[in-house]
Amino acid sequence: MEEIKVRLVVDDPWLAPYRDAIEGRAAHVKRLAKRLAGRQRLSDWASAHEYYGLHRTSDGWVFREWAPNATAIWLVGDFSKWKKSNRFKLTRKRGTGDWEGAFPVRSIKHGQFYRLEMEWAGGRGERIPAYARRVVQDKGTSLFAAQVWEPPKPYSWMNPAPKVPKTPLIYEAHIGMASEEEKVASYAEFRDEMLPRIKAAGYNTVQLMAVMEHPYYGSFGYHVSSFFAASSRFGTPEDLKSLIDTAHGMGLCVIMDLVHSHSVKNERDGLSLFDGTDCQYFHSGSRGWHSAWDSRCFDYGKTEVLHFLLSNCRFWLDEYRFDGFRFDGITSMMYRDHGLGVAFTGYSMYFNGNVDVDALAYIALANRVIHEVNPTAITVAEDVSGMPGCAAPLKNGGMGFDYRMAMGEPDYWFKLADEVVDEDWSMHGLYHALTDHRRDEKVVSYVESHDQALVGGKTFFFQLVDKEVYFGMRKDQQNLAVERGIALHKMARLATFALNGGAYLNFMGNEFGHPEWIDFPREGNGFSYSHARRQWSLRTDQDLRFKALGDWDAEMLRSL
Structure with a gap:
């Protein structure tokens, strides 16, 4: 702990009165990481996406979902003619909030659509699985459904990631609006038309916006509904992988906007009231709502929420080979009032009861997971408050970002x-x-x-x-x-x-x-x-x- 004392306060002597708070936060992060991961690496523990959701096995399919308040869950979809069937009913694992079902290999096929039919005491609802990796909107009904995505041949990567530049020259881009035509552009069009343009313009890093699935196109991608699904309005998962693979072949790093500061309020195609309660993934009551953004606020003090979000960080690095993230809106995470209308005029405002210490701990753990998976990954914080230590190393008591905006x-x-x-x-x-x-x-x-x-x-x-x-x-x-x-x-x-x-x-x-x-x-x-x-x-x-x-x-x- 002596190293923590020295570095942050030496770099900024005005932090001396808050030395105990800085040490306390660092110690809390260390204890939390040990409690969550035990003797394994934190990034190994952050693998919920490998357990939950729909997965192909050697002899069939297995599906798992965390829904502690549910009393019954069915998979309904093309394979069940969109009706509840005992063949696709899940079983609750004793003593947990987890539900599981195993299905024969021929019962579910690549490309089929499905949702969850969930019941709880006093209610029921259709839901998109929280760990769904592909979600598609029906053009006729505008409703979303998960899609089984297990292509016969997995994507074959061609190019290693380039060396991370000493000075990232970042080209911030939105896939859908990258075309001159009045339409939603695609991953493939971005790969073929935009990447050469970015390279010729002298940039070495591409920052992709609106990758995570979001129901409303006009939200600019910031009202996320399915955190493990690349937006299907731009193309397939293979199209996005090809984009990133091609960028790597051109010497371009690719980072993505990661939205863990809030979630869309939608119930049918989001996480809100997922199992019938308002506090499964989010804070209960008014604290679980972001009044300015009309969205839901995560409870970063819950183990299951940490498992979900930290695994999400690892997923995008492993599955799509992104080279890092820009964390959107972390000011909203770090303060109970979300920093709304607040002028941060003194250091005491960074160390009072308005600070969400659970959110600070999550951010530090996220940076730890990311840099365990990829030590050269780029992480960028969007913070308007000026929180000290935001982009200082974890070993010095900071939050671990490489850069702040x-x-x-x-x-x-x-x-x-x-x-x-x-x-x-x-x-x-x-x-x-x-x-x-x-x-x-x-x-x-x-x-x-x-x-x-x-x-x-x-x-x-x-x-x-x-x-x-x-x-x-x-x-x-x-x-x-x-x-x-x-x-x-x-x-x-x-x-x-x-x-x-x-x-x-x-x-x-x-x-x-x-x-x-x-x-x-x-x-x-x-x-x-x-x-x-x-x-x-x-x-x-x-x-x-x-x-x-x-x-x-x-x-x-x-x-x-």
Whole structure:
């Protein structure tokens, strides 16, 4: 424990009054890991996905589900003509909340659809298995069902993962909106069209958004329903594996947005009220609901929830060979009030009763599992609170992330562009904003991510040139507003890149000054895909200035 005392407090003497709390948190994580895993590695214990769910065995099929409040469970699907049958009724394992059923090999076939029919005292409901690995939405009814996915030939990997770059240059991308067409693009299209574009642009790491299955496309993938299923709206599991395999062959690492901060509130196709109770995976009562996100909040103090989430981390590394994760919204996890409307103005706010110590422990354990499975994996934290030790090593009492998002940087750039005239931009203030991070932590620096351009916002280039983006981008016409915007766009990206705190990020299309904003199809916009796509033709048009912006950005990255 002496090492913990020395490192965090030496790096930041203002933490000295909280030394006992730092040591206590580290000791709690150590005890918890030992209680969960015993003498085995924590990553070996984090293998619930190998036990629960539907699995092919040497002589048949076995299915298991954790549902302690259930009184009866059936698998219903194509194989039972969607009716309850004693052939597919599960048996409760004595003394546990686990249910199990074994079925002959010919009774279930690859590609068939199924759900759970569950009963509990005073109620019943249809559910998607919590560990389902493929879930598909019926285009006619819009209802989701699990799909048996056991292809005759498993995917054959061709390329080893590349060496993790010293400075990750991260290209944040959304599969569905990666096409110029007004549609949902696919894994295969992303592999064939986007990966060469990303490589040519000079990036070495791809961050994929919205991979985990989510019922509502417009949620940007952040209201997850099936945590072990790659979204079927983009293609098959083999398509995603081929994308990652191809990226590795091109020397690109691939990380994914991991959403463990909350879960969709849906019951039929989510985890909410899964076995009829509101507290199986989530906190009971009001604490189990996120009022701002209209979603459910995990109970990180439950062993079964830790088993589920830690296994989920390992699953994506093992099954799809992702090279790491960006953990979404961990501020919401770390504080009982989710950090909503809170200005974190003093260190005492990181060590009071508002902190969810169970969530902190889970985050530390997740980083431990990930780095046991893949010691070179990249983990990134999205935290707006400035929690000390977030991206400090576990051995020093930190939470174990490799990087944290430098979330103040885009705020600073957009504030400058919106509120301060050019001649009043402070170089001292700018330098401070781009280098203001903790000595013991690395950060992902960026001018803008997807967040800034969501409906109600706009891209940085659009902020700079506004309506002139529609009329003044031809190379053969002079436009001072556009020329100013181009110069400031280049300067902002160059300064942020040059002063990066360990990594650099860009959202797809913004490297060439993509106009406007992001808005997914919804009732309020007539279910239009117009702003849920990328206009790549702007980047290649020889008569427009977008091409020069993109070319300049690529040269900037090559200067590293």
